[in-house]
Amino acid sequence: MSSSMLRFNRLTKSKRAFMMSLDNSILSLFEITDANISIDSISRIKSTDNRHIHLISASLTYNRSRCLHCRLPTLIKNGYRLSKIRLPTINGGRYQLNLRRQRFYCKSCHHTQSATTTIVSNNQTFSRSLRHMVFQLARESLPATTIAKICGISPSSVLRLIEKEVHLPHALKELPLHLCFDEFRSTDHLMSFNCCDAISHRRVALLHTRTKKEIINHFINHYSLIQRQKVATVVIDMNAEYASFIKQIFPNSEIIIDRFMLCN
Ligand SMILES: [Zn+2]
Known part of the structure; x- marks a missing residue:
């Protein structure tokens, strides 16, 4: 059991309820509606370009028994894998979700797999809501540099998102x-x-x-x-x-x- 979980268990019932509603408010602020995600801690760090990043550390876990590869019910929980996910900016502030994803190991075919979530596609670093924000601004015909400044990401990331991730024939x-x-x-x-x-x-x-x-x-x-x-x-x-x-x-x-x- 993690130290944050131990601290949480020692709190009184009313304090637990208050903290859970606070966590839910923070998650809903970023349109994170996945009930399998829970916040572990919130902190602030400095990025390489000397800007502050609000860091939300959270865990994603659920029960899964059937393997995605061999379909046998032989999966067991096997540690976590960290994903760093960029969230939309709020009032110009940068936010990052450090998500510990549950890993599963199949005792039959020996494949490992991570817990999935709707807030981000597999192997992506930008959340769906951040990508949505980029596309909305692009529809307003704003230059990539302006979109980059608003979203707190690089202009090349904006162009990459628009060109490669949209996958539209046009x-x-x-x-x-x-x-x-x-x-x-x-x-x-x-x-x-x-x-x-x-x-x-x-x-x-x-x-x-x-x-x-x-x-x-x-x-x-x-x-x-x-x-x-x-x-x-x-x-x-x-x-x-x-x-x-x-x-x-x-x-x-x-x-x-x-x-x-x-x-x-
Ligand atoms: Zn398997």
Whole structure:
């Protein structure tokens, strides 16, 4: 039995209840709803870049008898393995969960396995809630450096998360460096939106609507932030209202107004 567990057992019933509700409040603050996780201690350490990190030490354990490999009921508990998990920032503070995961050993096939949890994928260091925070900010078309500062992680981690962990097919799509936005009257006298490569005039998008919401959603849902950040210029008609939201889609682009533009 761990020393923290021994100390916990010596407390009176009311103090135990108070501490458990305090632990639950801290866990729910980070959206950790896994009932198999319990807090051992909370401390503060200094990181290599001299910033404070709030350290939440916790344990993850439960009973499992059947082996994931051979399916036989021959698993026994066999120590713990430490995982260091980055949590979302709160008020600019950095938080890390040092999670002791229960290890299991199979007496039949001799495989070992760790307890799993919904708060983080296997072999990942960023919690699901932190990843969610990164993706939410990316959808707002914020630059990676800004997202990194808000989330307390490096810009390269932000880019890696967006590019490799999303696994969306659109992440592979390429956008031309120079785009044209245009509109034309299509069927039933409705105005459609047309986007093409400003150099080759190859069509990039054709939408049977030209509302701001539809256009923004189309590009955000079909292209990764990395791809959209590469777009250098967007040529628009001088009467178009696109200028007001182009930066939301292509944050690094320059808007060029050309009243003689031809997109077809
Ligand atoms: Zn086994």
